[in-house]
Amino acid sequence: xxxxxxxxxxxxxxxxxxxxxxxxxxxxxxxxxxxxxxxxxxxxxxxxxxxxxxxxxxxxxxxxxxxxxxxxxxxxxxxxxxxxxxxxxxxxxxxxxxxxxxxxxxxxxxxxxxxxxxxxxxxxxxxxxxxxxxxxxxxx
Numbered sequence: 001x002x003x004x005x006x007x008x009x010x011x012x013x014x015x016x017x018x019x020x021x022x023x024x025x026x027x028x029x030x031x032x033x034x035x036x037x038x039x040x041x042x043x044x045x046x047x048x049x050x051x052x053x054x055x056x057x058x059x060x061x062x063x064x065x066x067x068x069x070x071x072x073x074x075x076x077x078x079x080x081x082x083x084x085x086x087x088x089x090x091x092x093x094x095x096x097x098x099x100x101x102x103x104x105x106x107x108x109x110x111x112x113x114x115x116x117x118x119x120x121x122x123x124x125x126x127x128x129x130x131x132x133x134x135x136x137x138x139x140x
Contacts, residue, residue, distance in 0.1 A: 032094060032119060032128040039117075039130060043100070044081050048073040048134060056120065056129035063133055076137055077103045079110060093131065094119040102137050113137060 035054055042051035052065060080101030087095050096117040103110045115135040119128050 028121075028126070028128075031126075032121075035128045035130075036096070036117075036119065040081055040083075040098075043135070044078050046073070046076070046078055051134060054130050055133060056122070056131050059129075059131060059133060065134075072138055073134075075105055077105055079103050080112075084114075092121060094128075098135075100135060100137075 120131040
């Protein structure tokens with residue numbers, strides 16, 4: 001009887017260890033959720049400079065944002081931000097399709113635009129970064 005109990009405990013411990021290994025084998029998804037939430041909140045509140053700080057530093061260095069570009073973002077008000085679909089790619093990146101409703105502050109016209117976010121995990125900084133720039137609300 002005690003052999004069966006020991007065997008059951010051993011199996012239970014192995015299962016717990018296996019589950020713990022599964023949980024730690026991926027990147028920090030809690031941090032991804034936090035960064036995505038912070039980014040979406042920054043966009044919703046029109047804090048585009050704050051949102052820009054969640055963009056991968058390499059991308060920011062290669063594509064610096066001018067003062068004129070930042071001023072253009074002040075012309076709009078975000079009226080809606082919806083996550084339409086999320087997908088994890090084979091390379092580990094996460095892609096989200098977003099629908100954003102914006103209102104031009106000068107003309108009060110509202111329009112909808114689609115935007116694809118691509119989130120990449122940087123093992124050096126242990127951080128999830130947005131691998132693309134801010135949404136372009138001004139393309140014709």
